[in-house]
Amino acid sequence: MESAATRLLATVASGVFGLLIGSFLNVVVYRLPRAMSIARPPSHCPACDAQLSALDNIPVLSWLALRGRCRHCGTPISPRYPVIELVTGVLFVGLALALPSVKPIASLAGVVATTIAVAAIDVDNLRVPPVLGWFAAASAASLLAVSTAGHVPGRLGWAGIGAGTAVAAWLLHWALDRAGDGSRRFPDIALCVAWGWAAGWLTLGGGLAIGFALAVLALASPLRRFAQTRCVIAFAAILSVATIVAGAIATR
Numbered sequence: 572m573e574s575a576a577t578r579l580l581a582t583v584a585s586g587v588f589g590l591l592i593g594s595f596l597n598v599v600v601y602r603l604p605r606a607m608s609i610a611r612p613p614s615h616c617p618a619c620d621a622q623l624s625a626l627d628n629i630p631v632l633s634w635l636a637l638r639g640r641c642r643h644c645g646t647p648i649s650p651r652y653p654v655i656e657l658v659t660g661v662l663f664v665g666l667a668l669a670l671p672s673v674k675p676i677a678s679l680a681g682v683v684a685t686t687i688a689v690a691a692i693d694v695d696n697l698r699v700p701p702v703l704g705w706f707a708a709a710s711a712a713s714l715l716a717v718s719t720a721g722h723v724p725g726r727l728g729w730a731g732i733g734a735g736t737a738v739a740a741w742l743l744h745w746a747l748d749r750a751g752d753g754s755r756r757f758p759d760i761a762l763c764v765a766w767g768w769a770a771g772w773l774t775l776g777g778g779l780a781i782g783f784a785l786a787v788l789a790l791a792s793p794l795r796r797f798a799q800t801r802c803v804i805a806f807a808a809i810l811s812v813a814t815i816v817a818g819a820i821a822t823r
């Protein structure tokens with residue numbers, strides 16, 4: 572068993588990491604779809620090009636202290652920056668509080684962070700880079716490895732999770748093909764696989780609820796784009812089927 576001190580430390584660390592990763596996601600969301608390096612140059616104001624100091628880069632607090640404006644030229648900075656930082660921090664804390672063990676936090680945090688990035692890029696109506704899909708799937712895969720190696724008990728079996736995600740991926744691919752945009756939606760399909768995986772690993776009800784809520788967020792743009800094809804309804808059905816199949820096989 573993990574001590575109360577371990578859990579408290581994990582929760583605080585998750586919050587701090589969540590804010591920092593949220594800050595990094597802002598860079599990813601802006602630069603990755605524009606084929607810019609995420610390492611260079613350092614953060615700068617898009618209006619006046621002034622390089623931002625470490626003091627101007629503190630998640631949420633810098634935006635509040637500067638009242639949402641560039642320190643150098645006064646150009647407004649979108650509130651989306653602190654919102655993404657805060658949402659990531661809150662969700663990471665939620666994971667630390669909700670999970671039965673601290674061991675799988677990082678894996679699920681990877682899936683959550685990728686979902687936030689994909690959702691924001693989707694809202695911008697830019698093409699989601701495939702690397703984000705791979706990252707989501709790898710994070711979900713690492714969840715199972717960490718869980719197995721760490722002997723986190725009471726989880727569903729590999730077979731159920733595999734079957735659930737296979738069904739989920741196939742159905743989503745089919746739905747997107749019918750919408751005529753299948754090849755462009757690889758990251759969303761990978762996210763679906765990641766969430767099918769994670770939902771299968773989590774308890775049925777909670778996993779389904781979390782997976783569904785974030786899947787809808789991830790599909791914010793397809794929600795608009797595919798309104799007539801009822802893609803979101805298809806996606807809800809996919810996650811439900813995936814989770815039920817995974818649960819049914821695993822509890823047999």
Ligand SMILES: [Zn+2]
Nearest residue numbers: 616619641644
């Ligand atoms: Zn500026």
